[in-house]
Amino acid sequence: MPQKKAAPTRPTSEAVVGAARAIARLSRRLEVALAEADLTLSQYRVLSFLANGESRPSRIAPNVSVTRPTVTALLDGLVVRGLVDRQPDETDRRRVRHRVTAAGERSLAEADRSAEVNLLALSAHLDPDCATEAIEGLAVWHRAIDLAIAAAETPGHATVVTPTTTTRREETR
Numbered sequence: 001m002p003q004k005k006a007a008p009t010r011p012t013s014e015a016v017v018g019a020a021r022a023i024a025r026l027s028r029r030l031e032v033a034l035a036e037a038d039l040t041l042s043q044y045r046v047l048s049f050l051a052n053g054e055s056r057p058s059r060i061a062p063n064v065s066v067t068r069p070t071v072t073a074l075l076d077g078l079v080v081r082g083l084v085d086r087q088p089d090e091t092d093r094r095r096v097r098h099r100v101t102a103a104g105e106r107s108l109a110e111a112d113r114s115a116e117v118n119l120l121a122l123s124a125h126l127d128p129d130c131a132t133e134a135i136e137g138l139a140v141w142h143r144a145i146d147l148a149i150a151a152a153e154t155p156g157h158a159t160v161v162t163p164t165t166t167t168r169r170e171e172t173r
Contacts, residue, residue, distance in 0.1 A: 026119075034119035042066060043083075044115075046074050047100055047108045048084035050084065054099035062149055083107050 011019075031041050039047070045064040049055065061071040075098055078084035083104035089095035100108065123131035 013139045018054055029118055029122065030115055033114040034111050037107060039107060039111050042070075042074055043078060044108075044111050046071065046078060046106055047083065047111070050098060050100045051105070051108055054087075056089065056095055060098070062152070078104065130138045 027041065030044075030118060034041060034044050042064070045066075049060055049063050057068060057071050057075060060075070061068045064071065066074065075086070076086060079086050079098075081103075082101060084098050085101050086096050086098050089097050119135065123134060126134060
């Protein structure tokens with residue numbers, strides 16, 4: 001007879017705070033790794049987002065967790081460095097679209113390598129199964145952030161993330 005799965009438990013407050021503090025520490029390690037590629041964490045987030053395709057500043061800002069004025073300043077700096085290209089929007093000339101240039105792709109690839117080396121060096125202190133679980137857990141958080149942004153853009157819906165599935169449900173509030 002198959003065993004019943006135990007009901008999922010919510011993490012303790014202590015575990016959540018510990019995770020938040022770990023994220024803060026990981027963030028600093030990532031900043032150091034990105035400095036080797038001459039990028040700030042915010043620039044890296046913008047380039048990573050634009051690597052998926054061109055976009056407008058109003059769409060970039062919420063996806064990289066900055067305000068519209070901040071994303072404009074970030075984009076200006078990336079344009080000056082030749083890492084991002086700015087073009088008028090074909091459908092509305094009052095708007096502009098941004099895309100990663102070839103130099104930006106190279107810079108992003110270098111930053112990704114630095115981040116990977118740093119994260120793998122850190123995870124080498126764990127047993128291999130735990131290291132894999134920790135890195136895959138970060139990928140789940142990446143999905144959760146994307147889904148939270150999508151849910152914020154769709155009033156009346158919440159998104160539920162499990163390790164293997166994603167479902168949208170009507171909010172009952």
